[in-house]
Amino acid sequence: MNNNALKKLAAATLTAGLLAAMPAYAMAADTGWTKTPKLYEVRTLAGMSEWGDTNGKAGEAKFFHPRSIAATADGKLLIADNGNHLLRVWAANQVGTYSVGTYSGLDLGEDEAGLPVGAMNDAALAEAAFDYPAGITVDNHGNVYIADSGNHAVRKIAKSGTVSTLAGNGVLGAADGAGSAASFNAPSDVAVDSKGNVYVADTLNHVIRKITASGVVSTITAPSTRVVEYFPGAVEDAGDFQDGPIAKAKFNEPSGLAIDAKDNLYVSDRGNQRIRYINFASGQVTTVAGGGTYAEQASYVDGDYADGTAASAKFNAPEGIALTEDGTVVVADALNHAIRLIKDGQVSTLAGVATEFGQADGVPGFAQFNHPTDVAVLADGKLAIADEFGNKIRVLQSYAKPADMPTGSGIEVLLDGKAVPSDVKAQLVNNWTYLPARAVSEALGFTVTFDLDKGEAYLTKDKTVYTVKNGSTDVVKSVDGTPSKLTLNAAAFIKQDRIFVPVRFFAEENNLDIQWDQTNATVVIRHPVF
Numbered sequence: 001m002n003n004n005a006l007k008k009l010a011a012a013t014l015t016a017g018l019l020a021a022m023p024a025y026a027m028a029a030d031t032g033w034t035k036t037p038k039l040y041e042v043r044t045l046a047g048m049s050e051w052g053d054t055n056g057k058a059g060e061a062k063f064f065h066p067r068s069i070a071a072t073a074d075g076k077l078l079i080a081d082n083g084n085h086l087l088r089v090w091a092a093n094q095v096g097t098y099s100v101g102t103y104s105g106l107d108l109g110e111d112e113a114g115l116p117v118g119a120m121n122d123a124a125l126a127e128a129a130f131d132y133p134a135g136i137t138v139d140n141h142g143n144v145y146i147a148d149s150g151n152h153a154v155r156k157i158a159k160s161g162t163v164s165t166l167a168g169n170g171v172l173g174a175a176d177g178a179g180s181a182a183s184f185n186a187p188s189d190v191a192v193d194s195k196g197n198v199y200v201a202d203t204l205n206h207v208i209r210k211i212t213a214s215g216v217v218s219t220i221t222a223p224s225t226r227v228v229e230y231f232p233g234a235v236e237d238a239g240d241f242q243d244g245p246i247a248k249a250k251f252n253e254p255s256g257l258a259i260d261a262k263d264n265l266y267v268s269d270r271g272n273q274r275i276r277y278i279n280f281a282s283g284q285v286t287t288v289a290g291g292g293t294y295a296e297q298a299s300y301v302d303g304d305y306a307d308g309t310a311a312s313a314k315f316n317a318p319e320g321i322a323l324t325e326d327g328t329v330v331v332a333d334a335l336n337h338a339i340r341l342i343k344d345g346q347v348s349t350l351a352g353v354a355t356e357f358g359q360a361d362g363v364p365g366f367a368q369f370n371h372p373t374d375v376a377v378l379a380d381g382k383l384a385i386a387d388e389f390g391n392k393i394r395v396l397q398s399y400a401k402p403a404d405m406p407t408g409s410g411i412e413v414l415l416d417g418k419a420v421p422s423d424v425k426a427q428l429v430n431n432w433t434y435l436p437a438r439a440v441s442e443a444l445g446f447t448v449t450f451d452l453d454k455g456e457a458y459l460t461k462d463k464t465v466y467t468v469k470n471g472s473t474d475v476v477k478s479v480d481g482t483p484s485k486l487t488l489n490a491a492a493f494i495k496q497d498r499i500f501v502p503v504r505f506f507a508e509e510n511n512l513d514i515q516w517d518q519t520n521a522t523v524v525i526r527h528p529v530f
Contacts, residue, residue, distance in 0.1 A: 030381035030398055033350060033364075034328040034343065038515045039399055039524060042351050042367035045077075045384060046090050046100050047392035049359055053084045053107070053116070061100035063088065064116065066393060068189065068320060068374040069386045070136045070144070075379040078103060079386070079393060080133040080146065085118035087133060087146070087157075090393065104128050104163060120151045120170050128163035130155070135189030135201065135257070135320075135374075145198055147187040154190060154200055154211060166198065167217045174205045174223070182217035184209065189320070191257035191265065199265055201254040206239035208254060208267065208278065220278075221249045221285070228297045238299045239271045246278060249285035252300060256320040256332070256374070266329060268318040271300040275318060275331060275342060288329065289342050290315045305336045305354045306347075313347035315340070316355075320374030320386065330383065332372040339372060339385060339396070351385075351396055359390055363513045366528035369394065399524055401517075413503060413523040415443050415512075416530075426523070427500055432490040433516075433523050434500040437468060444510050450499065457492075457499040459506075466509075468501055470494045475505075 033040045045058060052062030064083030071077055079088040079100075086105035093099050104125040108117040118131030131150030138144050144157040145166070153168025165180065173183025185204035192198050196213035206224045211217050224240035239252025252271025259265055265278040266288070274290035289310035292301035303316025316335035323329060329342040330350070338352030351364035358368030370390035378384055383396040400417055411426040411433055412419060422439035437457040441448040446459040446466075455470030466486075467476040470493060475486040486509075489502045507514040507525045515524045 037364040045393045045395040058098040071376045080136045139192040188255040193263040322375045362529040436498040
């Protein structure tokens with residue numbers, strides 16, 4: 001069987017599972033990250049840094065610039081694999097692990113530069129073709145819509161598995177009309193309301209388009225007439241900014257869309273460094289967060305990074321957006337390499353080392369992304385992230401405690417997901433958690449010796465020695481023989497012939513993240529980067 005035949009068989013198998021009856025979407029409890037990310041962590045859901053189109057186990061699969069993602073009601077994830085011109089699917093298999101397969105699209109070989117070739121073809125899933133598919137969404141009936149950017153079209157995959165072109169004709173343009181009479185210019189995203197209307201971020205036309213359920217396309221915002229001269233004698237069209245009545249509002253490369261419960265529309269206005277809101281009931285477009293003005297002859301508002309009030313916050317090329325059940329707006333802030341939240345008039349950073357790109361998994365403030373372009377809330381409440389230039393799908397999820405960890409037996413202390421061994425239980429004294437010095441030291445790679453007559457413990461690693469004394473908050477830290485004084489969070493004490501020390505001090509001294517899980521009475525200690 002040749003490679004194409006194998007891909008078609010895999011697509012057919014995965015599609016059969018995807019198109020099965022989908023239960024109503026119900027968000028689980030794992031959305032505490034909208035309140036605080038402290039007990040959450042970023043992991044790689046699928047993909048590798050090396051690009052490719054390999055299917056198989058999630059950790060061994062490869063993508064080429066995964067641009068957009070859409071969660072299905074039954075927990076699967078559709079992925080617009082932009083550089084491969086494919087739609088992929090991440091799903092559970094029969095043994096409870098996860099794998100990646102091709103949902104739709106053809107392998108048409110490579111061009112002279114060795115890059116995959118895209119095309120346009122309406123057909124059954126395994127025979128359809130796409131060209132740089134970007135935004136992807138799923139409606140309440142299980143139909144899938146794709147902003148097929150390179151084909152300047154909006155495609156639809158019916159629940160039956162047939163791919164068709166909803167609007168556009170493969171040629172760039174700005175015409176309204178029905179079906180193939182309409183034209184687009186590199187659309188980036190799509191969103192569907194409860195009535196079946198499809199909204200399109202028509203990116204390089206700088207407008208928002210609407211496709212009715214019957215396939216008629218109209219332009220609902222004002223096209224830009226702004227022109228910039230980027231060097232003498234060379235001019236180009238550029239987007240613009242204006243809030244106000246929908247028909248007069250202007251955008252600059254709108255790139256992400258999300259429909260709220262009122263069938264109103266959030267828009268990532270990439271070139272304006274803003275998140276905008278189209279309220280169809282009031283007929284107005286407003287700015288939700290972000291801002292800035294154009295420098296002379298600038299195509300875009302300068303990007304920047306700042307958390308704070310919505311009006312003072314700064315973004316840098318915001319792309320995909322998602323909404324949570326409590327109304328939080330989640331933004332893939334692409335050129336800040338961060339995931340941002342807008343809630344109660346405030347903008348905060350949920351995950352990522354802002355303005356720095358990388359590959360690291362870890363706790364939210366230390367994990368790194370490389371040009372994240374979309375976010376999606378999964379059926380279990382976890383947050384999936386399309387890390388476009390990282391060639392990965394990442395996930396924000398709660399920390400995982402051991403399945404065999406006892407409950408109701410006092411305070412537990414975990415280090416990187418494993419219980420810290422101790423012959424006695426942790427002690428809670430004046431709201432500080434203590435463990436015997438030996439348990440702490442050995443878990444963190446130290447050796448420990450005692451002089452119980454002096455009431456002292458000595459924790460040693462390489463050329464560093466900590467001297468801890470019973471009843472005192474004073475610590476002497478000696479590095480290569482040079483002493484300095486430090487202060488414990490709370491005084492050490494002797495009990496059952498053991499010196500107990502506060503866990504937090506030594507975790508923080510070793511640059512570890514330490515959190516308190518009130519629900520499970522657990523101290524959670526983690527290396528910031530996994």
